[in-house]
Amino acid sequence: MNSLLDQITASLAKSKTDRRFFGRSSSRALHNLTKRQLIKLESQIGSKLFGDLPKGRRREFFCLDAHTWIWHEEWLDGKHHLQTQTIRYEINDDKVLKVQDGGHYSYLEGEELRNLTLAIKLYYERVSRELYRIDPSTGKPLV
Amino acid sequence: MGEVIRRSYDSMPEQSGQFAFDTPEVDSSDRASSIEKARLALKTVIGAQETIRPVTTAPDTTMSSLESARQEALDLSIGRTVIRGANLEYLRELTVQGKI
Numbered sequence: 001m002n003s004l005l006d007q008i009t010a011s012l013a014k015s016k017t018d019r020r021f022f023g024r025s026s027s028r029a030l031h032n033l034t035k036r037q038l039i040k041l042e043s044q045i046g047s048k049l050f051g052d053l054p055k056g057r058r059r060e061f062f063c064l065d066a067h068t069w070i071w072h073e074e075w076l077d078g079k080h081h082l083q084t085q086t087i088r089y090e091i092n093d094d095k096v097l098k099v100q101d102g103g104h105y106s107y108l109e110g111e112e113l114r115n116l117t118l119a120i121k122l123y124y125e126r127v128s129r130e131l132y133r134i135d136p137s138t139g140k141p142l143v
Numbered sequence: 144m145g146e147v148i149r150r151s152y153d154s155m156p157e158q159s160g161q162f163a164f165d166t167p168e169v170d171s172s173d174r175a176s177s178i179e180k181a182r183l184a185l186k187t188v189i190g191a192q193e194t195i196r197p198v199t200t201a202p203d204t205t206m207s208s209l210e211s212a213r214q215e216a217l218d219l220s221i222g223r224t225v226i227r228g229a230n231l232e233y234l235r236e237l238t239v240q241g242k243i
Binding site: 030031033034035038039042063065066067068069091092093094095096113117120121123124127128132133134139141 | 227228229231232234238241243
């Protein structure tokens with residue numbers, strides 16, 4: 001993912017119009033991107049919501065669609081083998097189903113549920129402001 | 144509805160009182176049986192009064208209502224989560240179309 005993100009950011013930086021994105025004005029610089037690329041940019045913000053990562057570890061956290069959120073981590077174990085963990089959170093009407101690797105299913109509760117809903121709130125606010133340049137509470141463009 | 148219940152509440156003690164204290168027969172030959180009848184009748188009165196208590200009592204603060212409040216907060220939180228997800232999808236769509 002890093003290489004694709006690097007390509008996107010390099011591409012944006014080269015564009016005269018797109019320099020505005022790195023400044024402060026609008027999200028117009030993004031409109032040449034696909035939804036998938038936008039999600040990857042969102043994930044770059046999402047991965048930072050939980051603090052710094054140890055060296056050699058990579059994290060993604062993003063909203064896949066209205067009812068699905070993804071947590072993904074990669075790291076090298078002691079034998080330099082790549083290890084991964086992916087968790088899918090499915091938002092139902094009154095519960096959140098956690099689906100882990102290997103077919104483990106459980107409903108979120110307690111602190112983990114509170115942490116997830118807080119992370120989603122922060123994600124929404126930061127992505128709206130920093131990527132789409134939208135005020136998250138009004139839905140109107142930031143001045 | 145509340146007025147109907149209140150009226151029932153006001154009239155209940157007299158009616159039930161008659162039932163409670165008139166029905167048991169004080170019979171010296173079978174005193175234990177009479178006491179038991181009185182006890183059951185009194186229990187009926189107390190039970191009847193307890194059933195109409197919600198009209199005048201303070202809000203219930205038992206664990207079940209706290210749990211209910213927690214569930215309500217959770218539902219709201221999850222509802223907002225769905226709305227945020229839908230909003231993000233919408234923002235992506237508008238961005239791809241160059242509308243924002």
